[in-house]
Amino acid sequence: AATKLASAEKLMYFCTDQLGLEQDFEQKQMPDGKLPVDGFLLCVDVSRGMNRNFDEQLKFVSNLYNQLAKTKKPVVVVLTKCDEGVERYIRDAHAFALGKKNLQVVETSARSNVNVDLAFSTLVQLVDKSRGKAKIIPYFEALKQQSQQIAAAKDKYEWLVSRIVKSHHELWPNVSRKMQPAPEYQDYVYLEGTQKAKKLFLQHVQRLKQEHIERRRKVYLALLPQALDALVPDLDEIDHLSRAKAEKLLEAKPDFLKWFVVLEETPWDATSHVDNVDNERIPFDLLETPAAEQLYEAHLEKLRNERKRAEMRRAFRENLETSPFVTPGKPWEEARSFIMNEDFYLWLEESVYMDIYGKHQKQLIDKAKEDFQELLLEYSELFYELELDAKPSKEKMGVIQEVLGEEQRFKALQKLQAERDALILKHIHFVYHPTKETCPSCAACVDARVEQLLGSRFIRHHHRNNPLADSNIDRINLVILGKDGLARELANEIRALCTNDDKYVIEGKMYELALRPIEGNVRLPVNAFQTPTFQPHGCLCLYNSKESLSYVVESIEKSRESTVGRRDGHLAQLPLTLILVNKRGGGDAGGETLQSLIQQGQQIASKLQCVFLDPASAGIGYGRNINEKQIGQVLKGLLDAKRNLNLVVGSTPGLKDASDGADLRVVMCLMCGDPVSADEVLLPILQAQPCRPAPGGGAAV
Numbered sequence: 001a002a003t004k005l006a007s008a009e010k011l012m013y014f015c016t017d018q019l020g021l022e023q024d025f026e027q028k029q030m031p032d033g034k035l036p037v038d039g040f041l042l043c044v045d046v047s048r049g050m051n052r053n054f055d056e057q058l059k060f061v062s063n064l065y066n067q068l069a070k071t072k073k074p075v076v077v078v079l080t081k082c083d084e085g086v087e088r089y090i091r092d093a094h095a096f097a098l099g100k101k102n103l104q105v106v107e108t109s110a111r112s113n114v115n116v117d118l119a120f121s122t123l124v125q126l127v128d129k130s131r132g133k134a135k136i137i138p139y140f141e142a143l144k145q146q147s148q149q150i151a152a153a154k155d156k157y158e159w160l161v162s163r164i165v166k167s168h169h170e171l172w173p174n175v176s177r178k179m180q181p182a183p184e185y186q187d188y189v190y191l192e193g194t195q196k197a198k199k200l201f202l203q204h205v206q207r208l209k210q211e212h213i214e215r216r217r218k219v220y221l222a223l224l225p226q227a228l229d230a231l232v233p234d235l236d237e238i239d240h241l242s243r244a245k246a247e248k249l250l251e252a253k254p255d256f257l258k259w260f261v262v263l264e265e266t267p268w269d270a271t272s273h274v275d276n277v278d279n280e281r282i283p284f285d286l287l288e289t290p291a292a293e294q295l296y297e298a299h300l301e302k303l304r305n306e307r308k309r310a311e312m313r314r315a316f317r318e319n320l321e322t323s324p325f326v327t328p329g330k331p332w333e334e335a336r337s338f339i340m341n342e343d344f345y346l347w348l349e350e351s352v353y354m355d356i357y358g359k360h361q362k363q364l365i366d367k368a369k370e371d372f373q374e375l376l377l378e379y380s381e382l383f384y385e386l387e388l389d390a391k392p393s394k395e396k397m398g399v400i401q402e403v404l405g406e407e408q409r410f411k412a413l414q415k416l417q418a419e420r421d422a423l424i425l426k427h428i429h430f431v432y433h434p435t436k437e438t439c440p441s442c443a444a445c446v447d448a449r450v451e452q453l454l455g456s457r458f459i460r461h462h463h464r465n466n467p468l469a470d471s472n473i474d475r476i477n478l479v480i481l482g483k484d485g486l487a488r489e490l491a492n493e494i495r496a497l498c499t500n501d502d503k504y505v506i507e508g509k510m511y512e513l514a515l516r517p518i519e520g521n522v523r524l525p526v527n528a529f530q531t532p533t534f535q536p537h538g539c540l541c542l543y544n545s546k547e548s549l550s551y552v553v554e555s556i557e558k559s560r561e562s563t564v565g566r567r568d569g570h571l572a573q574l575p576l577t578l579i580l581v582n583k584r585g586g587g588d589a590g591g592e593t594l595q596s597l598i599q600q601g602q603q604i605a606s607k608l609q610c611v612f613l614d615p616a617s618a619g620i621g622y623g624r625n626i627n628e629k630q631i632g633q634v635l636k637g638l639l640d641a642k643r644n645l646n647l648v649v650g651s652t653p654g655l656k657d658a659s660d661g662a663d664l665r666v667v668m669c670l671m672c673g674d675p676v677s678a679d680e681v682l683l684p685i686l687q688a689q690p691c692r693p694a695p696g697g698g699a700a701v
Contacts, residue, residue, distance in 0.1 A: 001067040008033030046089040047081035074126035082139040083109040107139035157188035168209035227259035235303040328368040329415030482542035487517035538575040538638035575641040576610030
């Protein structure tokens with residue numbers, strides 16, 4: 001209770017943690033060894049102490065207060081250890097303070113750092129009345145505020161740690177130095193201390209490590225099914241093995257080390273292997289974990305299910321092959337109830353069975369069509385009395401179907417009547433136009449096979465690019481040359497006869513028809529016969545007057561002059577057809593009679609060595625429809641010229657006929673040396689078209 005203290009060279013403050021370590025802390029001594037006392041904190045322990053009676057403590061505190069009261073100095077009663085306080089002790093302490101001139105009481109906890117500053121600030125206010133009066137807060141309310149403050153500081157500190165610490169290899173000394181300037185670190189250390197800050201750091205590092213391990217574990221477990229598929233894909237090999245024997249089997253596989261690594265230390269997540277991200281091989285001891293065991297069992301189950309599904313597919317195919325209800329063309333909806341059972345649905349989706357059924361149906365249909373084709377060949381006399389255009393009437397089709405109707409091969413296509421009728425029409429077309437393209441055997445046609453055989457035995461000559469000798473005969477590129485709208489007019493009329501996609505039918509086969517009408521100076525690129533994307537196969541030259549005929553002649557001569565000396569000089573041999581078209585309104589124009597125009601056209605055709613068609617033969621002119629048949633004949637002539645251009649017949653030494661040993665006479669393309677069937681060269685032979693010497697010294701036609 002003394003108000004004046006004297007103690008020379010004593011420290012102003014120390015605590016029990018500093019005993020023996022005073023030199024490690026800041027040294028402050030009392031000024032001149034004297035210290036006046038301005039007020040007192042009267043502390044009362046309200047916790048339940050062993051061998052201590054609170055009533056006796058309170059009695060001692062009461063006597064002590066009587067001594068302090070004599071000093072006339074302010075006194076604040078401080079209840080300590082309220083974090084372990086007893087409610088009755090706290091209540092009695094408040095009653096004591098109330099009875100002593102209403103002393104102010106502050107409930108504190110030094111351990112929790114609750115209201116400690118408030119106790120001193122309350123006493124300071126009593127000493128210095130000029131200061132504002134401190135608001136005394138009950139312990140539990142203050143504890144709540146303290147907890148909220150610590151929680152907010154902790155959140156900020158943890159955010160700081162997560163931003164700075166990205167690796168589980170970080171160490172506390174390095175990280176703490178980085179964080180010291182940050183207010184988040186300073187506030188938390190002030191409230192909770194360095195040790196708790198370090199503890200939160202270590203927890204974060206451990207969490208990073210566990211996350212890293214878990215990522216590695218997921219990578220290994222994702223790779224494990226692939227490893228099992230690669231090393232043990234056969235169910236018979238592992239189905240009855242124990243886990244230990246299965247692991248021995250894996251180790252014995254040649255590719256074991258490609259998928260697994262055997263570590264000297266275990267478990268794998270406690271070794272340096274967990275940080276070796278470049279090595280993605282699976283630690284072998286991982287197989288001992290429950291997750292890996294589940295994947296191994298799932299692998300076994302997958303192999304068993306695959307075997308069962310394969311058995312179901314096989315059983316279903318056998319059921320299809322033996323079922324009398326599955327006939328060519330029968331829809332799946334009709335056949336399903338006869339061939340499916342409950343076991344099938346347990347193992348495979350219906351779409352799988354539909355796919356198998358579709359493939360089986362294709363085999364059935366192909367076989368039925370093949371058998372039906374044989375049937376048509378056996379009844380060939382049915383097709384001898386048809387018209388030349390090979391288009392049977394409904395009555396004739398009825399007769400054919402009546403004769404064939406009792407045959408089982410005819411009935412087999414009962415559900416495919418449209419395709420059956422199409423096969424009949426195709427067969428009729430073949431009878432009257434027997435070519436490789438119309439042959440029912442398709443790629444197995446003897447003509448095609450002969451060409452392939454000859455092609456494999458002859459040396460192919462150097463191929464010179466010539467669009468006119470192109471083997472692709474499914475396209476016709478046609479130039480239409482005319483003046484004053486003649487070319488455009490005819491092009492529009494021909495297009496009107498084509499399908500929507502510019503296809504034209506010649507002898508039952510579809511050809512792509514590309515038209516290039518030209519009405520200007522052919523030396524200009526826009527009017528050129530040939531472009532990088534258009535290689536002409538023929539040219540229709542139109543005229544209806546002396547001027548338009550002169551334009552045609554000049555254009556042809558200019559076109560041929562432009563190709564002189566060039567390797568692609570095929571324009572000089574381009575097939576031409578000169579056509580006189582009727583004038584609009586007919587009659588005489590400018591003194592030119594129809595007969596004079598015909599004579600002039602014939603003379604020019606002879607000069608140009610091309611075909612001439614007059615109006616009577618061509619049937620083409622303004623004010624009337626084009627004769628489709630005659631247009632088809634013109635296009636067919638160009639197609640034949642395109643197909644058979646530059647063919648020669650040569651004797652090939654060394655290739656002997658098996659019957660008499662004579663040299664075979666084969667047809668060979670002059671441009672590329674490819675063999676061609678004889679029927680394709682018959683027309684140019686009869687027409688005695690000019691040719692060049694055959695390669696290899698063979699005879700030329």
